[in-house]
Amino acid sequence: MTLKPVEQKLLLLLGWVQLQCAQPAHARTFFEAVLSAEPQQHAARKALVVALLQLELGAQAEQHCEHLLAQGENDPALWACLSRAQQVQGQLERARSTYDHFLGLRDTHA
Numbered sequence: 001m002t003l004k005p006v007e008q009k010l011l012l013l014l015g016w017v018q019l020q021c022a023q024p025a026h027a028r029t030f031f032e033a034v035l036s037a038e039p040q041q042h043a044a045r046k047a048l049v050v051a052l053l054q055l056e057l058g059a060q061a062e063q064h065c066e067h068l069l070a071q072g073e074n075d076p077a078l079w080a081c082l083s084r085a086q087q088v089q090g091q092l093e094r095a096r097s098t099y100d101h102f103l104g105l106r107d108t109h110a
Helices: 005-020 024-037 042-054 058-070 076-088 092-109
Strands: none
Touching (some): 005 024, 005 042, 042 058, 058 076
């Protein structure tokens, strides 16, 4: 499937509206549709992480966070999401360590 840039933007917007309406499962569908057409679409992947965390699907959220980090994404908030994903999975020590890393990055970006 291929999507025009305007179609990708529309699906992202619809996904964000679903998140705002507390419908993360519906949002997930929109974000995954964008990613199926354009796997390197970082905005869709970041938004998908938010939806997955709201659904408490920590393992899947962690995979997407790690993918973004491997692709060179440097948004400090990504580390906070990774920490939350680990926390949801019960990996509390890893989550704490990851959150400490986030705090260090946040302080240097502020």
